[in-house]
Amino acid sequence: MRDGIDLPEEIVIQILVYLPVESLVRFRCVSKSWDSLITDPSFVSLHLRRVMARQDRSVVLLRHYSLTQCKERNTLYLDGESFSEHQELEFPLKTNDTYYLAGSCNGLVCFSDYIINNLQVILWNPSLRKCVQLPIPRFIDTDLTHTYVLGFGFDSRREDYKVVRLIYILGKSWSVIVPPVVEVYELKTNAWRGIQTAVPYVIPESSSQAFVNGAIHWIGYNLDDKVASHSKSIVVLFDMHDEVFGEMELPKGGDYENRLNLSLAVHQDSICLLHCHPMEEDGHQLYGVCWVWVLKEYGASDSWTKLFTINIGQHGGIGRVLSFRKQGDVLLVTHNDELVSYDLRSQRISRLGLYGVARSFEVIPYMDCLVLI
Known part of the structure; x- marks a missing residue:
């Protein structure tokens, strides 16, 4: 030895x-x-396989802009019977740029900035306190107005992390032109490459994503319909290994015309749909009720099941639904920018003493991970 x-x-x-x-x-x-x-x-x-198989405590990374401290915080919380602060992390990039969450998987977090023509994508491993800035993507065109959508996930067969980027050129009256340009980044090669695939789907820039069953999922629509605002909403997916796009139907009978009221999340390793219903209060749009649907059998659109209903209209309304806790409760932001825990059984909220800009709150699963070491 x-x-x-x-x-x-x-x-x-x-x-x-x-x-x-x-x-x-x-x-x-x-x-x-x-x-x-x-x-x-x-x-x-x-x-990583050992950690995923034997994770015995639930830890989450809470990212938000604190209104009390006037700064962005990245903090680990122990999510047990209580929701207690464990450790504050320092974001490794010293920058004034604003980064938004593009996705997370297996302990890695993917961020992007808001500068379209100088796009920066960051992979951050919070457990190593280390980040990697990806090369500038291949398609950077300052002459054509465009928008883009990112997705992040893991190709388990190649054991590689990938970022997919869809770039939509905008035509007259800001109409979206399809198909988009599609490119994929692989961590092992540290390079972007274009892929040739017919993508008839439009994914709004604001669409949330959920990585389940080896695929990234967004809320989108098919541009076969002439009027985008009346197009049928669907789940658009991208298989990380085969690098092909597909679609799934949403639960039958719902009114999904306003895609701003729809988001995707992960609940116990299954994809779930959050369908929120607006309410008006002091001129601000909030949500009084949010239905949570879970796809019981992956790929079978007729297996959507309404799991529960979040109703806090009596507490002033929901600003955003963030995450499902280990104990079964839900973390959400209220009308007054406060993070609370909602008990699904009693329909009561527990105040956590955290206030921040509503759109800045992100709850990210935390996992010990050696990737990027």
Whole structure:
């Protein structure tokens, strides 16, 4: 055995794979051989599989602009019987640019800035406190007005993380032209490449995404209809391995004309639809009721099931529904920019003492991860 360690390497691996990322980072200094072992892609993958299989506590990353501290905060919270602050993280990029969440997967978080013609995409590993700025995408055209949509996920068969980017050229009267230009970034190659595929779908820039079953999902519509505002809303998906687009129907019988009232999320490894119903208060649009539908059998549009109803109209209305907690409650932002926990059984809210700009709140699953090491 190397470096005076009187154990076979296979045994050392089986010991190290159970250690947290913080310890493994320190142990890289033990020797060159340990550094090589811990940073080896096969060990990184093995450690991730172990973490995913044995995660025994729920930790989330709460990102928001605090109104009380007048700054952006990235904070880990323990999501058990209570929702308690565990540790504040420092975003590794020293910049005044505003980054929005493009997606998260297996402990990695993907951000993008708002500068269309100088697009920056960032992959951040909070457990390593490390980020990587992706190369500038291939399609950067300052002469044509365009908008773009990003998706982020994991190709389990290639064991690689990918970012997909759809670029829509805008024509007269800001009409969207299809098909969009599509390009894919692969972490292993650290490069973008274009893909040739017919994409008849339009995905609004504001559409949320959900990564489930090896595919990214957005709310979108098919441009076969002449009038986009009256087009039928659907779930548009992109398979991360085969790199093809598809679609799924929404629950039957619903009024999905206003896509601003629709968003996608993940609930217990299943894709779910949040269908919120507006209410007016002091000239601001809020939501009094939000229906949560879950797709019981993936790919079968007739298996949508209404799981529960969120109703806090009596508390002043919902600003945004953020995330489902481990205990079954829901984290949401109220009409007065306060983060609360909503008990689905009693339909009561618990105040968490957190206030922030409503659109800045993001709740991201946190996981020990060695990717980017």
